Amino acid sequence: MNIHAGPNVVETSGLTKRFGDRVAVEDVDLRVPRGSAFGYLGPNGAGKTTLIRMLLGLTRASAGTMRLLGRPVPSDRAKALARVGAIVEEPRFYGHLTGRENLTVIAAAREPEAHARIDGALARAGLSQRADERVKRYSLGMRQRLGVARSLLADPELLILDEPTNGLDPAGIHEFRAMIRGFVAEGRTVLLSSHLLDEVEKICDEVAIVDHGRVVMQGSIAELAAGGEQTILIATSDDGQALAILAEHRAVASATAAPDGIRVRLQTDVEGEPAADDIGRRLVLADLAIRRFEPTRASLEQRFLEITSRLEEAA
Amino acid sequence: MNTTTATVELPRTRRRAPRRPRLVNAEFLKLRKRRGLVLSTLALTVVPMIVAYTVLLILHVVDPDKHGPAGGLENLSGSMEVLSQLSVVAAILVGATLGAGDLGSGVFRELVVTGRSRLALFGARLPAGLGLVFTVVGPAFAVTATASTAFAGSSDVPGAGLLASSAGWLGLVTGLALVLALGVSSALGSRGTTIGILLGWQLIAMPLLLQIGALGSLREGLVGAATERLEPARLFDGGATVPMSLAAAVAVIAAWAVVPLAAGAWRTCRRDA
Numbered sequence: 077m078n079i080h081a082g083p084n085v086v087e088t089s090g091l092t093k094r095f096g097d098r099v100a101v102e103d104v105d106l107r108v109p110r111g112s113a114f115g116y117l118g119p120n121g122a123g124k125t126t127l128i129r130m131l132l133g134l135t136r137a138s139a140g141t142m143r144l145l146g147r148p149v150p151s152d153r154a155k156a157l158a159r160v161g162a163i164v165e166e167p168r169f170y171g172h173l174t175g176r177e178n179l180t181v182i183a184a185a186r187e188p189e190a191h192a193r194i195d196g197a198l199a200r201a202g203l204s205q206r207a208d209e210r211v212k213r214y215s216l217g218m219r220q221r222l223g224v225a226r227s228l229l230a231d232p233e234l235l236i237l238d239e240p241t242n243g244l245d246p247a248g249i250h251e252f253r254a255m256i257r258g259f260v261a262e263g264r265t266v267l268l269s270s271h272l273l274d275e276v277e278k279i280c281d282e283v284a285i286v287d288h289g290r291v292v293m294q295g296s297i298a299e300l301a302a303g304g305e306q307t308i309l310i311a312t313s314d315d316g317q318a319l320a321i322l323a324e325h326r327a328v329a330s331a332t333a334a335p336d337g338i339r340v341r342l343q344t345d346v347e348g349e350p351a352a353d354d355i356g357r358r359l360v361l362a363d364l365a366i367r368r369f370e371p372t373r374a375s376l377e378q379r380f381l382e383i384t385s386r387l388e389e390a391a
Numbered sequence: 392m393n394t395t396t397a398t399v400e401l402p403r404t405r406r407r408a409p410r411r412p413r414l415v416n417a418e419f420l421k422l423r424k425r426r427g428l429v430l431s432t433l434a435l436t437v438v439p440m441i442v443a444y445t446v447l448l449i450l451h452v453v454d455p456d457k458h459g460p461a462g463g464l465e466n467l468s469g470s471m472e473v474l475s476q477l478s479v480v481a482a483i484l485v486g487a488t489l490g491a492g493d494l495g496s497g498v499f500r501e502l503v504v505t506g507r508s509r510l511a512l513f514g515a516r517l518p519a520g521l522g523l524v525f526t527v528v529g530p531a532f533a534v535t536a537t538a539s540t541a542f543a544g545s546s547d548v549p550g551a552g553l554l555a556s557s558a559g560w561l562g563l564v565t566g567l568a569l570v571l572a573l574g575v576s577s578a579l580g581s582r583g584t585t586i587g588i589l590l591g592w593q594l595i596a597m598p599l600l601l602q603i604g605a606l607g608s609l610r611e612g613l614v615g616a617a618t619e620r621l622e623p624a625r626l627f628d629g630g631a632t633v634p635m636s637l638a639a640a641v642a643v644i645a646a647w648a649v650v651p652l653a654a655g656a657w658r659t660c661r662r663d664a
Contacts, residue, residue: 132504134664157506164504168497172424181498184417185505185512191413226501 084143085110085234085265086131091140093126093289100126102289104140108234108267108282113260115276115297116269117380118286124269125165127286128238132162145233158187161227162236166243167219171212175203175222178211183229190229200255201225216243224255235259238269253279273380285383292383300379308352311337311368312359321358327351337368414511418519421492428488432481432524436531439477443470444538451542463546467539467557474535475561478528479568479593485524486572487585489516490655494580500664513577513659517652520569528565532558556623564618567648568593571614574651578658601632611635617643 086108093101101123108114118124129135131142133153142149144156169178176194183190198207201221206214214222220243227235237256241249256266256279270276276283277297284294293300312318315338322331322338327346332339342351352371359366423429447461460466493499493512502512536554543549549557568589576585597615600606610616616633620640635643 129663132500133506134500134503154506154508157504160504160506162504164500168501170421170424170492170496170498172426173421177420177424181417181421182501182505184413185502185507188413230505 083110084108085145086114086267087143088127088131089141091127091130091142092138093123093130093135094138099289101130101137104286104289104291106284106291106294108265110265111260111263112282113256113266113268113280115280115283116267116286117273117276117283118271120271122271122286123289124271124286125238126289128162128164128236128267128269131236132157132160132164134164157230159230159233160236161230161232161234162238163220163223163227163240164236164238166216167223167226169211169214169219169222172210174208174210175214175218175225176207178222179226179229182226186229189231193229193231197225197228200228202251217245217248220244220248220252232264234265234267236267236269239271240268241270241272241275249275285380287383306342306351307372308340308342308355309334309337309368309370309372310340310355310359310366313365313367317362318359318364321362322355325355325358327354414507414515415518415522418489418515419522422485422489422519422523425488428484429523429527431484432527435477435481435484436474436527437534440470440474440531440534440538443473444534444542448538448542451544460542460544460546462539462542462544462548464539464543464549464553465546467535467549470535470539471557471561474528474531475564476594478524478531478561478565480590481527482520482524482565482568483572483586483589483593485520486569487576487582487589489520489569490573490576490578491580491582491585495582503664509660510656513656516573516577517570520573521566524565524569525562528561532561553623560618560621560623563621563644567614567618567644570648571651574653574655577655578651580658580662608635611639612643614643614647617641617647 084107086106088104088106091101091104091106092099104127106116106127116124116127126135130137131144131149133150136150144153145159147153147156149156169175170181173181176198179194179197180191183194195204198204201224203218203221203225206218211219211222220240224240227237235256241252244252253275256268259266260281266279268276268280280297282294282296283300284291285300286292310318310322315333318338319331319333322328322340327343328340329343330341340355349371352369356366356369444461444466447458447466450458451461493502503509536549536558539549540554572585572589575589576582579585593615597613600613601610601615601619603610610633613633616631616635617640619631619633620635620637621644622631
């Protein structure tokens with residue numbers, strides 16, 4: 077595998093796609109680091125597939141620039157795409173051909189070595205036993221696997237997968253996650269587009285959150301979640317007194333009595349751990365017995381909802 | 392995707408192989424594996440010729456006074472007229488499938504993301520289509536030529552030169568129909584629409600236009616007039632419906648081949664995949 081030496085395998089700048097008056101992708105600056113599993117996360121209709129289609133030369137950009145594996149596209153797309161494997165939306169095949177024949181057709185469009193990769197790709201996707209059956213008899217899950225096998229014919233440095241777990245059963249999804257991590261362990265980069273937060277959180281190292289065609293946040297999963305709301309669930313021997321102490325604490329944004337204790341929401345501009353330590357200390361100094369003290373950090377899902385709901389309010 | 396197969400290595404060795412024919416072979420694979428298409432083209436070409444000469448042979452054997460020999464020049468003329476029409480229909484079916492098959496199955500985008508030029512993808516379709524059409528039409532002509540010679544009896548026997556020129560003319564007419572269908576279906580992106588339009592044009596509209604004398608020399612622009620000009624003279628001795636020079640006929644045929652192909656190639660290169 078000829079690894080591209082640059083730090084980013086995908087770079088876009090001001091990338092925009094308009095369909096008449098509607099802007100599907102707006103001024104997107106994206107950096108996908110080499111050797112990572114990168115999530116492109118957003119709700120349905122956010123412009124994820126349109127961005128992928130532009131990257132792959134399936135549709136033209138209205139404005140902006142793109143580089144794949146360090147090469148400008150579309151001007152140098154042939155060389156760039158030679159080391160890119162992709163599944164865009166639901167993978168499509170010739171139903172009247174077998175799985176192996178479908179790969180043969182695609183291998184013919186790739187470099188001569190691609191043909192020798194067919195058996196390995198089928199084996200890796202777990203389709204060796206069914207490779208000589210016609211694809212029209214395949215289940216949706218098998219088609220997804222065949223789509224993966226097809227993308228491996230490029231011996232890809234970059235795999236672009238658009239909603240790849242659609243149609244997979246829970247076991248299949250679990251295996252798929254392991255396979256993607258396996259690709260990353262081999263030094264390949266995976267760009268995974270999904271509307272499923274849980275999927276991205278479990279598979280990816282980095283994520284860009286997209287909404288209404290714009291990338292609203294980009295970074296590591298931990299960084300993005302860290303920027304979210306921090307809360308502490310507290311139960312003491314005297315919750316009334318504890319509420320009074322918490323109301324005066326500068327790091328506390330709100331404190332609300334709940335059946336299982338007091339829900340404390342911290343200010344967003346404070347560091348969580350020191351603030352939680354200080355709150356705990358003050359409660360102890362007030363001679364309160366602490367029965368429960370559970371700091372929680374927002375999950376990516378909560379953070380995603382925060383960001384998108386904030387955007388909706390702003391709109 | 393089971394874990395036992397997760398460690399299979401993808402070969403990364405470099406091996407030199409000829410590049411261009413692989414795409415053509417892939418296109419041919421896609422076509423020949425369409426059983427319905429292959430069977431229907433056989434049913435349109437080989438089967439009618441076998442049936443026709445079998446019937447003629449039986450009629451002659453049963454009642455030689457009433458029915459002349461099954462072969463001979465006259466029957467070759469009639470069977471070539473039928474075969475050329477049916478071969479055109481077969482070529483339209485194949486061409487329309489070639490041009491719109493990738494789009495219809497949704498695989499066009501999968502081919503585009505390989506990075507291969509769209510022009511190369513389009514260019515591979517023509518030789519593959521010609522390969523299939525001639526594989527089917529060739530045996531049909533062989534049946535016709537063999538039967539017309541072997542069963543000529545007391546009738547005039549077609550000579551080798553006439554058979555060769557007839558084969559060439561049949562190839563031209565069939566190839567043109569394929570090119571036309573390939574170009575139109577690549578431009579329209581629809582197999583069904585292409586078949587409907589071209590069958591209507593070839594079997595109804597163009598023959599009617601050729602018969603309208605009031606159109607005068609405008610009829611020289613019709614591909615049917617040009618191919619008629621090149622028909623082997625002894626086979627169809629009625630003469631051309633629209634008199635035109637050989638150069639004009641060649642120019643018209645070239646235009647009818649190039650324009651649809653250019654339109655199909657342009658649309659293939661420009662369309663969203």
